[in-house]
Structures are given as structure tokens and as C-alpha cells.
Amino acid sequence: MTKMELAKSGKTSEEMIGVAQEESVDPEFIRQGVAEGVIVVVRNNRHGYIRPLGIGKGLRTKINANIGTSKDHCSIEEEIEKLGVSISAGTDSVMDLSTGGPVREIRRKILSRSPVIIGTVPIYQAAVTAAEHKGHIDRMSADEIFRTIEEHGEEGVDFVTVHCGVTLQGIEILREHERLLDVVSRGGVFLIEWMIYNEKENPLYQDFDRLLDIARRYDLTLSLGDGLRPGCLADATDRAQIHELKTLGELTERAWDAGVQVIIEGPGHVPINQIEKNVKLEKEICKGAPFYVLGPLVTDIAPGYDHITGAIGGAIAATAGADFLCYVTPSEHLRLPTIEDVREGVLASKIAAHAADIAKGVKGAIERDNEFSKMRKNLDWEGQISNSLDPEKAKRMRTESVPVGSDVCTMCGEFCSIRSVREYLKKS
Amino acid sequence: MTKMELAKSGKTSEEMIGVAQEESVDPEFIRQGVAEGVIVVVRNNRHGYIRPLGIGKGLRTKINANIGTSKDHCSIEEEIEKLGVSISAGTDSVMDLSTGGPVREIRRKILSRSPVIIGTVPIYQAAVTAAEHKGHIDRMSADEIFRTIEEHGEEGVDFVTVHCGVTLQGIEILREHERLLDVVSRGGVFLIEWMIYNEKENPLYQDFDRLLDIARRYDLTLSLGDGLRPGCLADATDRAQIHELKTLGELTERAWDAGVQVIIEGPGHVPINQIEKNVKLEKEICKGAPFYVLGPLVTDIAPGYDHITGAIGGAIAATAGADFLCYVTPSEHLRLPTIEDVREGVLASKIAAHAADIAKGVKGAIERDNEFSKMRKNLDWEGQISNSLDPEKAKRMRTESVPVGSDVCTMCGEFCSIRSVREYLKKS
Numbered sequence: 104m105t106k107m108e109l110a111k112s113g114k115t116s117e118e119m120i121g122v123a124q125e126e127s128v129d130p131e132f133i134r135q136g137v138a139e140g141v142i143v144v145v146r147n148n149r150h151g152y153i154r155p156l157g158i159g160k161g162l163r164t165k166i167n168a169n170i171g172t173s174k175d176h177c178s179i180e181e182e183i184e185k186l187g188v189s190i191s192a193g194t195d196s197v198m199d200l201s202t203g204g205p206v207r208e209i210r211r212k213i214l215s216r217s218p219v220i221i222g223t224v225p226i227y228q229a230a231v232t233a234a235e236h237k238g239h240i241d242r243m244s245a246d247e248i249f250r251t252i253e254e255h256g257e258e259g260v261d262f263v264t265v266h267c268g269v270t271l272q273g274i275e276i277l278r279e280h281e282r283l284l285d286v287v288s289r290g291g292v293f294l295i296e297w298m299i300y301n302e303k304e305n306p307l308y309q310d311f312d313r314l315l316d317i318a319r320r321y322d323l324t325l326s327l328g329d330g331l332r333p334g335c336l337a338d339a340t341d342r343a344q345i346h347e348l349k350t351l352g353e354l355t356e357r358a359w360d361a362g363v364q365v366i367i368e369g370p371g372h373v374p375i376n377q378i379e380k381n382v383k384l385e386k387e388i389c390k391g392a393p394f395y396v397l398g399p400l401v402t403d404i405a406p407g408y409d410h411i412t413g414a415i416g417g418a419i420a421a422t423a424g425a426d427f428l429c430y431v432t433p434s435e436h437l438r439l440p441t442i443e444d445v446r447e448g449v450l451a452s453k454i455a456a457h458a459a460d461i462a463k464g465v466k467g468a469i470e471r472d473n474e475f476s477k478m479r480k481n482l483d484w485e486g487q488i489s490n491s492l493d494p495e496k497a498k499r500m501r502t503e504s505v506p507v508g509s510d511v512c513t514m515c516g517e518f519c520s521i522r523s524v525r526e527y528l529k530k531s
Numbered sequence: 532m533t534k535m536e537l538a539k540s541g542k543t544s545e546e547m548i549g550v551a552q553e554e555s556v557d558p559e560f561i562r563q564g565v566a567e568g569v570i571v572v573v574r575n576n577r578h579g580y581i582r583p584l585g586i587g588k589g590l591r592t593k594i595n596a597n598i599g600t601s602k603d604h605c606s607i608e609e610e611i612e613k614l615g616v617s618i619s620a621g622t623d624s625v626m627d628l629s630t631g632g633p634v635r636e637i638r639r640k641i642l643s644r645s646p647v648i649i650g651t652v653p654i655y656q657a658a659v660t661a662a663e664h665k666g667h668i669d670r671m672s673a674d675e676i677f678r679t680i681e682e683h684g685e686e687g688v689d690f691v692t693v694h695c696g697v698t699l700q701g702i703e704i705l706r707e708h709e710r711l712l713d714v715v716s717r718g719g720v721f722l723i724e725w726m727i728y729n730e731k732e733n734p735l736y737q738d739f740d741r742l743l744d745i746a747r748r749y750d751l752t753l754s755l756g757d758g759l760r761p762g763c764l765a766d767a768t769d770r771a772q773i774h775e776l777k778t779l780g781e782l783t784e785r786a787w788d789a790g791v792q793v794i795i796e797g798p799g800h801v802p803i804n805q806i807e808k809n810v811k812l813e814k815e816i817c818k819g820a821p822f823y824v825l826g827p828l829v830t831d832i833a834p835g836y837d838h839i840t841g842a843i844g845g846a847i848a849a850t851a852g853a854d855f856l857c858y859v860t861p862s863e864h865l866r867l868p869t870i871e872d873v874r875e876g877v878l879a880s881k882i883a884a885h886a887a888d889i890a891k892g893v894k895g896a897i898e899r900d901n902e903f904s905k906m907r908k909n910l911d912w913e914g915q916i917s918n919s920l921d922p923e924k925a926k927r928m929r930t931e932s933v934p935v936g937s938d939v940c941t942m943c944g945e946f947c948s949i950r951s952v953r954e955y956l957k958k959s
Contacts, residue, residue, distance in 0.1 A: 175934050175944035202946055230946070277956060283901060284908050285952045292948040292955075299955050334949075335904035336889065336897060374897070375850050375890035401846065401886035403900040403907070406915065407924035411842050411879050415886055418829065418843045422803050436907070436915075437925060438932035439941045451839050458829035458843055461764065462803035469764060469802070472831040473711060476763035479831070479864070480712050487834065487864075496835035497865060504866035506603050513867045516603035518630055518658070520720040521762075524713045527720075527727050528705060 105322045106144050108362035110137035118144050122157035127466050136160055140355070141391040143364040145196070145220050148322040150259035156195055156220045158366065159393040163465050164421040164456035167222065167395075167429045168194040168449050171201035172209060174231075176439040179209055185445045186213055192449035192493070194430070198222040198264075202231050202289075211258060220261035222326065225251040226307075230293040240293055245306035249313055256321035263323060264368065265314060266290045267307040267354050268347040269330035271298060276343045277331070284334035287371075291330020311354055315361040324364040326395060327351045332371035335403050339373045340381060352388040366393045366427060369420075373399040378416060382423040395427040396420050400435075409435040410444075410451035417452060421459030428452050450493055457492075480521060482510040533750045534572050536790035538565035546572050550585030555894050564588055568783070569819040571792040573624070573648050576750040578687035584623055584648045586794060587821040591893050592849040592884035595650065595823075595857045596622040596877050599629035600637060602659075604867040607637055613873045614641055620877035620921070622858070626650040626692075630659050630717075639686060648689035650754065653679040654735075658721040668721055673734035677741055684749035691751060692796065693742060694718045694758035695735040695782050696775040699726060701759055704771045712762040715799075719758020739782055743789040752792040754823060755779045760799035763831045767801045768809060780816040794821045794855060797848075801827040806844060810851040823855040824848050828863075837863040838872075838879035845880060849887030856880050878921055885920075908949060910938040 109116050115134045122144050123130040136142025142159035158165050168189035170182050182201070189197055196219050201209045206228050214221055229251040233243030255263055269291050277286070286292050294305050307314060318325050331347040333339040351367055358365045367389045373381055378399060385394045399416035400409055413431030421428060432440040432448035440448065460468035471490075478486035484501065491497040504513045511519040537544050543562045550572050551558040564570025570587030586593050596617035598610050610629070617625055624647050629637045634656050642649055657679040661671030683691055697719050705713070714720050722733050735742060746753050759775040761767040779795055786793045795817045801809055806827060813822045827844035828837055841859030849856060860868040860876035868876065888896035899918075906914035912929065919925040932941045939947040 173941055173944045174946070175939075175941040176932060203944070274956075283904050285949065285956060287948050289943055289946055289948050292952045293946075296951060296955050335907065336900050337904060375846060375886055402882060402889060404885070404903045404918065405878075405882050405920045407919065407921050407928055408878055408882055411839055411882050412886065414839050415843050415846045415883065418803060419847065434928055434932075434942075437928045437940055437942075438934075441932075450833075450836055454830060454833050454836055454839050455843065457832070458803055458840065461830060472764050475832045476711050476765060479763065490832065491835065492833045493835050500835055500862055500865045504604060504862075504869075506866075511603075512865055513601055513603040514862075514865075515717055516601045516631070518602070518717055518721075520715050520717050521713065523724060524720045527724050528702075528713060 105319055105362045105364070107137055107359070107364050110134045111362070118146055118155035121155055126157060126162050128161065132161065133157060137364070139391070140359045140365065141393070143324050143366055143393055145261050145324045145364070146322070147256065147259045147261045149257065150261055153220060153261070154218065158427045160391065160426070162426070164425070164459050165195040165427045166449065166452040166456050167196045167198055167427065168445060169198045169200050169429065170445065171199045172203040173439050174203035177204035179204070179212060181442065182209055183212060183216060184442050186217060188442050188446050189449050190217070190219060192446050193453050194219065194449045196220045196222060198224070200224055200227060202227050206231065214259050222262040222264065223255050223260045224264040224290050225255050226266065226290045226293050241297055241300035243297065245310065248306055249310070249317065252314065253317050256317055256323045261324065262326050262366070264290060264326045264328040265307050266294055266328035266330035267305070267311060267314070268327060268350040269294045269305050270308050270350060271304050273331055273343060273346055274298065276346050280342050282341065282343065283337040286331060287334030288328065288330045288332055290328055294330060308350070311357060315358060315363050318363040319361060324366060325358060326366045326368055327354060329368045329370065332369070332397065333373065335372050336374050339370060340377050344370065345384070348385060348388050352390065355389045355392050366395045369394055369396040369425070370399050371397055372403060373401065373416060375401050375416070375419060378419045379423040382420055382425050386424055393426040394424065395429060396425045397429045398431050400431065406436045407433055409433060410448045414451040414455040417455035418458045421456055422462045428456055453492060482522060533747055533790045533792070535565055535787070535792050538562045539790070546574055546583035549583055554585060554590050556589065560589065561585060565792070567819070568787045568793065569821070571752050571794055571821055573689050573752045573792070574750070575684065575687045575689045577685065578689055581648060581689070582646065586855045588819065588854070590854070592887050593623040593855045594877065594880040594884050595624045595626055595855065596873060597626045597628050597857065598873065599627045600631040601867050602631035605632035607632065607640060609870065610637055611640060611644060612870050614645055616870050616874050617877050618645070618647060620874050621881050622647065622877045624648045624650060626652070628652055628655060630655050634659065642687050650690040650692065651683050651688045652692040652718050653683050654694065654718045654721050669725055669728035671725065673738065676734055677738070677745065680742065681745050684745055684751045689752065690754050690794070692718060692754045692756040693735050694722055694756035695733070695739060695742070696755060696778040697722045697733050697758035698736050698778060699732050701771060701775055702726065704774050705759070708770050710769065710771065711765040714759060715762030716756065716758045716760055718756055722758060736778070739785060743786060743791050746791040747789060752794060753786060754794045754796055755782060757796040757798065760797070760825070761801065763800050764802050767798060768805050772798065773812070776813060776816050780818070783817045783820050794823045797822055797824040797853070798827050799825055800831055801829065801844060803829050803844070803847060806847045807851040810848055810853050814852055821854040822852065823857060824853045825857040826859050828859065834864045835861055837861060838876045842879040842883040845883035846886045849884055850890045856884055881920060910950060
């Protein structure tokens with residue numbers, strides 16, 4: 104039985120109990136959420152000792168870091184280092200998006216070394232393999248797509264992005280209602296190319312039941328991808344995007360009926376004033392399934408700083424109800440991220456998630472800030488540094504600029520407000 | 532006549548026309564806004580060739596960069612370099628907050644070299660001078676405070692922060708309703724110390740008319756400081772903060788009656804779910820006077836990343852109606868910012884302001900993103916780099932990671948979605 108089937112039958116699995124403990128909620132709250140589909144507890148049943156991750160309604164907002172090679176930049180050692188950095192920076196999950204070099208070997212290494220759940224986009228491997236062996240991705244067969252997903256399931260991958268909502272009708276909509284930036288999802292484009300070349304419907308949509316069979320076998324969580332997400336502000340919340348979302352809403356119910364857990368992927372590039380609407384639409388159309396957003400980026404013009412444009416959008420989205428934030432690194436739109444980019448991306452995303460959790464009233468969120476601010480009041484620098492989101496950076500910045508007094512910093516020096524006012528307010 | 536007096540009498544000054552041109556609005560729109568107090572056109576009438584800055588209702592969101600020495604870290608050359616970096620990064624104004632070294636000389640240098648308006652906090656100089664010459668800031672006289680403000684006006688400073696809302700009653704409220712982090716505003720604390728030691732009311736409140744006389748003489752814009760702003764999330768929107776805001780609301784009307792332009796300073800540390808409320812309260816209590824927020828920071832626990840916590844808060848505040856964002860640098864709470872911190876701070880704040888302008892529908896904002904996204908679609912890398920918010924960083928990041936194909940990047944390489952889909956969507 105899958106976790107969702109268990110939950111529906113009133114049973115609480117070990118994983119649900121573990122997630123409940125981590126979130127300081129009742130196991131029954133998790134079971135009910137999983138049964139209804141508004142919470143997912145992600146863990147492949149073949150994945151050995153791995154901490155299952157709870158994502159969804161009432162839980163702490165989670166973040167994901169994308170790593171992986173490309174054909175233009177491929178080093179296994181670097182990716183393993185990115186895995187380590189993203190975990191020590193505090194990511195809740197990692198997706199391996201490798202498209203260059205020995206992608207199987209890379210994935211297996213990542214799977215064997217990661218303490219957090221792992222996600223993948225199997226269509227990348229299927230497409231890259233077809234390009235290598237058959238000359239072009241158009242020649243991959245539907246069977247190869249499903250076999251690749253099965254392979255990922257067998258190996259223990261916990262969740263997979265599957266762009267099931269990219270349909271022939273969606274392509275028609277794209278043609279009728281021209282976009283400024285067409286399609287920017289790699290998986291989406293692989294499928295669109297394949298569909299146009301082969302004049303066939305998307306196998307992941309057409310044979311969705313076959314996908315559900317695979318998912319059920321490994322208790323694989325399906326992350327229904329947004330192949331038609333907007334790639335710029337001008338395309339946000341347009342017909343193609345909403346059409347795809349409606350398709351995902353239908354597939355969500357079919358997945359739930361089959362006992363398969365689902366999360367819904369969302370945009371992308373969205374102006375601030377449309378973010379809440381996007382979250383509400385997803386919750387309505389997909390019946391409360393957890394929402395996994397990429398950013399969203401609130402402006403198109405800041406390459407080099409898209410971890411910040413994404414943190415702004417992510418904080419607003421999570422406050423409005425998004426459950427899972429995919430990080431964006433400073434290198435987005437420019438290059439494959441470096442190790443340092445990965446660290447910056449995770450931190451920015453973590454800030455967004457935590458700030459939203461405070462706004463949403465998630466248990467333990469504001470309490471952490473209050474404890475921290477007491478240390479600030481007490482000029483407890485060691486406490487501040489070790490309890491900050493990135494102790495290493497905080498320590499480096501402070502020690503690079505040495506204050507004359509040990510209990511202050513070089514911003515105010517002897518005129519430290521916190522130190523002065525404490526004394527004065529005590530006087531009558 | 533001051534600009535506000537001119538505007539009230541139906542006249543449009545050169546400065547108003549200049550601001551109207553920059554904002555692509557009618558000069559009459561600016562005149563009316565200045566007459567009502569909902570727009571300020573900031574420029575000291577003694578300040579020579581300086582671009583006046585319009586801030587307020589219907590205009591582009593502006594940003595400010597704080598620079599200046601401290602006693603623990605003082606280098607004039609470094610501050611001049613920070614001035615240059617903050618301007619090339621796109622700040623709209625600069626505040627010199629120097630408290631260390633020859634503060635007069637530093638201010639004069641900054642005034643003579645800046646192409647943008649300059650703000651100061653005269654109480655810093657008054658307090659530091661009293662500490663140096665009289666042994667303690669408590670011994671400064673009310674007269675010295677006003678004379679320092681006059682000196683800044685004479686020299687051409689365009690706007691000054693004056694913490695007029697810190698009152699004896701405010702101190703009582705602080706004592707009765709204990710805060711987690713007391714008072715974090717340096718100017719606020721100088722005045723509180725002075726008031727408690729001398730057992731006297733705040734001269735800037737008590738003799739507000741004297742301040743208005745000085746402001747009128749130089750057409751100095753008063754930035755009514757928030758000495759009691761919350762220094763941590765737990766203290767946000769509390770009694771002390773709101774009491775001060777109400778005092779500022781009363782003073783705003785007195786300033787307007789005297790023909791003096793006013794902006795209102797706001798917090799600080801504020802949870803996301805309280806930001807909009809804070810903006811609405813300011814607009815209501817201060818009758819639509821432009822709102823100048825510091826951040827706000829949406830979590831307390833991210834020293835090293837407060838440019839990001841501030842960009843999240845700033846974007847939300849500006850979307851809700853804040854007009855002017857004071858940047859926060861990565862070094863906030865840790866040290867005096869370095870030159871690189873200043874650059875990062877300005878960029879983060881600029882992203883927040885621009886994203887909010889898109890959401891608010893400010894003229895020209897989304898248009899810039901759309902032009903940019905067309906370049907992205909056309910794989911026009913030179914265009915993207917030179918039109919991005921930080922061309923230097925975008926170029927460096929791209930050139931550090933060389934793609935095999937000249938028209939793609941190392942993220943996707945030959946599998947570039949944008950390039951592929953363009954071709955396919957044309958096929959029938």
C-alpha cells in the first residue's frame with residue numbers, strides 16, 4: 104500500500120509519525136492531510152535510510168535546491184560538493200537535473216550520499232539518451248520515457264517532475280495566443296518538440312495510468328510539472344498557463360484515486376500583484392494539493408540577482424499559501440550555478456520560507472526570531488552568530504571588521520544604541 | 532517661498548517641471564501633489580547644480596543608500612568610493628551618517644561630489660561633538676542641536692532626519708510596555724539619553740517651530756524619524772511605535788501649514804503579515820505624506836543577508852504604497868558596510884523598488900522588463916547584459932562560464948529551451 108492508501112484507510116505510517124514529530128503536530132493531522140491530498144509525505148519505498156519530508160497545509164514551508172551537470176559544464180565532484188553545500192545551508196530536498204556526462208552515475212552517487220529526499224526530471228535522461236544514441240530527442244519512444252521513470256523509481260528517487268499537462272491542445276493555445284517568451288521549461292520543450300515532430304499526444308498525459316502504476320509501485324510522489332510556465336512577466340497567468348493548470352487539476356484527482364501523492368509545480372516569472380492570485384488558483388483548481396513554485400521571480404531584468412528576485416516572490420507566494428519553494432541561484436539565466444551560487448540560492452530561499460512561516464503563524468517560526476533578538480539585546484555575539492541562518496558568513500563579516508569594544512560592532516561603535524538605552528531606561 | 536508654498540499658490544517651479552519630465556507625468560500633477568503634501572520635491576535651495584528628487588504618490592519608488600564613517604572605522608576615501616559605487620549601482624539619494632573622524636569635512640566632500648540629493652542626521656554630529664568636547668552627549672545643549680541643523684541647511688543638505696516624535700510620553704510608554712529590544716535608532720537613543728539625564732522634553736518636539744524656521748530658510752525637507760521603530764519582529768506595530776507615528780502625524784500638519792515638506796520614516800523589523808497594515812496606518816495618520824521605510828526586515832535571524840530580508844520587506848511595503856526605501860546592506864547588525872556591501876545593498880533595494888513599481892503600474896516599469904524579455908527571446912546576450920540592473924556582474928558571471936554555443940548558456944547548453952521551441956512552434 105502507498106502512504107496515501109494507508110492514510111485513506113485510517114492508518115498512520117512510521118513516516119507520518121516522523122513528520123509529525125518534526126513539525127510538532129499530531130500524527131493524525133498528518134494522516135488526515137495525506138488522505139485528503141493536502142499534505143504529501145515524500146519518500147520512495149525503496150529509498151533506504153532517508154528522512155521523509157512532509158510538505159503541505161499547516162506545515163513549515165520547505166525549500167528545494169536544484170543541482171546537476173549540463174553538457175557544457177560537467178564535473179561529478181562539483182555536483183557532490185553542491186549537494187553538501189546545499190544541505191549544510193539548510194535545503195529540505197535536492198533535485199538532480201543532470202543532462203551532461205554520465206547522468207546515471209551522477210544520480211546514483213547523489214542518491215547514495217544525500218540525507219534529504221531526492222527528486223529528478225526523468226525526461227531529461229530520456230531526451231539526452233535519445234539525442235546521443237538516435238541523433239535527436241524526437242526519436243525517443245514513449246516506452247523509453249516510461250522506462251526511464253521506472254528506472255528512477257527503482258533506484259530510490261523520491262519524487263519526479265512529470266510534465267503531464269503539456270498537451271496538443273496546449274500547443275494550439277500557444278500558437279493562437281502568442282507569448283513574448285514562448286516556453287522556457289526544458290522538459291516542456293522536449294515534449295513539445297517530440298509531439299510536433301511525431302504528431303502525437305504527450306505520452307505522460309495519454310498514458311497517465313501507466314505513470315500511476317509506476318508511481319504506486321515505488322510510492323513515488325509525482326510533481327506535476329508546469330511545462331508552460333511563463334518565462335517572463337508579460338506571459339504570467341495567461342491562457343496557456345491556466346489551461347495547463349486545469350489539466351493538472353484533473354490529473355490530480357486521478358492520481359489521488361489511484362493512491363498516488365501529488366504536488367503541483369507553479370511559475371516562474373510573475374509580477375507581485377499576481378502572485379496571490381496564482382496561489383489561490385492552484386489551490387482551487389487542484390483541490391488543495393501542495394504547491395511547489397519556482398521563485399517566482401518578480402522582475403525579468405536582474406540576472407546575477409535572481410536569488411533575490413526569487414526570494415521576494417517566494418516569500419509572498421508562501422505567505423499566500425505556497426508550500427514548497429524551489430530555489431533560484433544568482434546564476435539563473437546566465438550559467439550553470441557554481442558551488443557558491445548554490446549556497447547563496449539556498450540561503451535566499453530559506454529566508455523567504457522562514458519569513459513566510461512567521462507570517463503564516465507556523466509553530467516555532469517567530470519563536471526562533473524572538474530567541475535570537477534576546478541575544479541581540481544582550482549583545483551576545485557568539486549566540487547571534489551560532490544561531491543565525493549562516494553562522495559562517497556572519498562570523499566572517501564580523502571578524503573582518505574588528506570593533507574597539509568587544510560587545511559592540513563597527514557600525515555604531517561606542518554609540519551602540521542597544522547598549523546605551525538599556526542603562527538609561529532603568530533610570531527613573 | 533518654499534516649493535510647497537509655491538505649489539500651494541498655484542505656481543510650478545523648475546524643479547517640479549524637471550521631476551515631471553523624469554517621471555513622464557504632467558507638471559500639474561507634481562504641483563498638486565506638492566501642494567497637498569503627498570509628493571515631495573527634495574532639493575535645498577542652497578544646493579547648486581543638483582537633480583531634485585520627487586518622492587511620493589504616483590511616482591517611481593525611490594531608494595536611498597546610507598554611507599558614512601563610525602568611530603571604529605573611518606576612512607574618507609572609502610566613503611567617497613561608497614558614494615560612487617552607490618550612485619553607479621542606481622541609488623536615488625545618499626545619506627551621510629558619519630559619526631567618526633572629521634564629520635564636517637566628510638559631509639562637505641560628499642555634498643560637493645554627489646550628483647544625487649544628500650540627506651543627513653544632524654543629531655549625530657551634535658551628539659558626537661558633545662561627547663568629544665563635553666565628555667558626554669547628555670551635555671549637548673538644545674541650541675547646539677538646532678545650530679547643527681542650521682549648519683547642514685546652510686551647506687546644502689537636501690533632507691534631514693529629525694526624531695521629533697521621541698517624547699517624554701513615549702519614554703513612559705516604553706517603560707510601561709516592555710519591549711524585547713528597547714530602542715535601536717541611534718538618533719532616538721541619543722535623544723532619550725538626553726531627555727532622561729536633563730529631565731526635559733525633546734527640543735525637536737518642544738521647539739518644532741524653530742525647526743520649521745530653519746527648514747523654511749533652506750527649503751530643507753524634514754524626514755520625521757522613527758526613533759522608536761521596532762528593532763525586532765516581536766516589537767513591531769506596538770504601542771510605542773504607533774504613539775510616535777501619531778505624534779509625527781500632528782507635526783506633519785504643522786509643517787505643511789508652515790510650507791515645509793515632510794516625509795515620514797518607518798520601520799524597521801516587521802513580519803510580512805503586518806507590513807501592509809503599517810503602510811496604511813502611516814498614510815492614514817500622516818495624511819498621505821510620503822513614507823520612507825528602512826527595510827523592513829522580515830526576519831531577525833539572517834545577519835549577513837539583511838539586504839535580502841530588507842528587499843522582501845521593501846518590495847511588499849512599496850507595493851502597498853511606501854514611496855521611498857532605505858537600503859539595508861549584508862553587513863547590517865554586524866559591521867560598518869564595505870564598498871561591496873554598499874553595492875549589494877543598493878542592487879537589492881533597486882530590485883524591490885522596481886518589482887513594486889511593476890505591481891503598482893508605474894509608467895515605464897513593466898515596459899523595461901518586456902523589452903528585456905524580447906532580448907532574452909532573441910538570445911541577444913549583449914542586449915541582456917547591458918540592460919540588466921548590474922551589467923558588470925551579469926557579464927562577469929556569463930564570461931566565467933563559457934558555453935560551447937555562443938548563443939546559449941552553460942545551464943542548458945545545446946538543450947536551450949528558448950532556441951529550440953522557437954523553431955518548433957513555427958512548424959504546423
